Amino acid sequence: MAVKSNDKAKITRRNFFKGSTLVMIGGAIASGAASVPVLRSEEPLLRPPGALDEDLFLASCIKCGQCLQVCPPKVIMLAKINQGFGLGTPYIVPREGACILCRGLPCVLACPTGSLNHDISEGSEAEMGLAVVSRPETCLSIKGENDLVYELVNLSDSDQLADSEKLKKILLRLIGKLTPDELDQWKKKWAFDEISVNTIPQILAKLNKENISWLVDFAEGTLQAAQACQICLETCPIKEENPIVFETRQDAETDRDYVTPVVQKTCVGCGVCEMECPTPAPSITIMPRLKWKEGAA
Template structure:
């Protein structure tokens, strides 16, 4: 009889601990951080974020067809939307392929198939977030070593695409020159509709953003400063951002 009571107490103790573990574990799994939808730069054609998260089947097809290896998949460390595609412009931006293959590859409608060319892309808007670091505004030539980040990225890719090689070759032409990288490396067919270098009151030149900007992040990617002077605000339109600054 004593053994039965002891076994029962042991059973109750470990059952309680098990339930408590599930509750605490559930609290971790469903914590506000984990469920928080981070404001990420999504691939071209991404529909509204809430709809995007519902439609994306996490197949990775967009990642597979991206010739620049720009698209990554969200992991557990980044919270809600695990397995959904995003772009980190600090590592490799979108370079607005003419055929927009990521959109064509999407089978679920998470990437809108009405996005047929670079001008149709609306990922966000570029912003001169850190003008104090902009070397163009300070008339400082582009320093040696500015290519290191892009070179290392290309070296890390096992199946390097010809477009990535061409990108690096174009990028390599600017060392020692006055910085115009954000404007000259803009990938859309009519870059002057998106960004241009204009005279600054301090004697240098500064990048000016226009409503043709598609928010691809290329300007952020190629910025040679340690902290990019220009960054992309995801899922914000030109009107939404710049109207609020007037």
């Protein structure tokens, strides 16, 4: 029977992919590929959004690199020989560049086999893994420290003043956090007409060891008391889904109250929190493929 024109319209790209995915995965299973014992890497790799279960993923991914080519922040890499049987399969190292869950998930759309599942279209469906506060001993929230003060202190103690991209990022956030009165104090001290996003180049030009020290004291006086670090939540691309909540707990040994990030089931494991965590080794890290369990956090 001929296909009517409005039936044709229903054959969307996604439906087409769904069909071809089933055929490819079916083929892989029929040929035994999916049941071939696979040599995995020692550490599970963080796969792009929507990756099928690892065995099916390894059996169906044709290593074409299409996902990598369409990824706007270019965070997808292809596995090397020392990473197991999945040579050439796509993975992400969040600390070096996390998945930002871009609108429409272009990597998923580009995958010709459905190894990145075409049934998903939103970042909130990505199911890559789960964030875990793996180094609570360094987490600034638990220690009661403000992240901007921490970063400014580190800058004043190091040669990173030359890293203007890092400085710009810190200044942008600092300006965004200060009240109009606090911005006025800074303006007067540095004899500026304005302190804003537009004046970042002038601020950068004036930043030397002495001025950074003043800025550290200033930030300590304003931000430190206001709030401890919540960068992982602030930078999370799906923060409206509450993937992290901050809970007050009590240290059983010292009776000290502290505030800790607690990961919720809405976390999809994109890794932005790991990338942005300001501690030298990230205090929060992604466990690829890990599923959330009630009470596990």
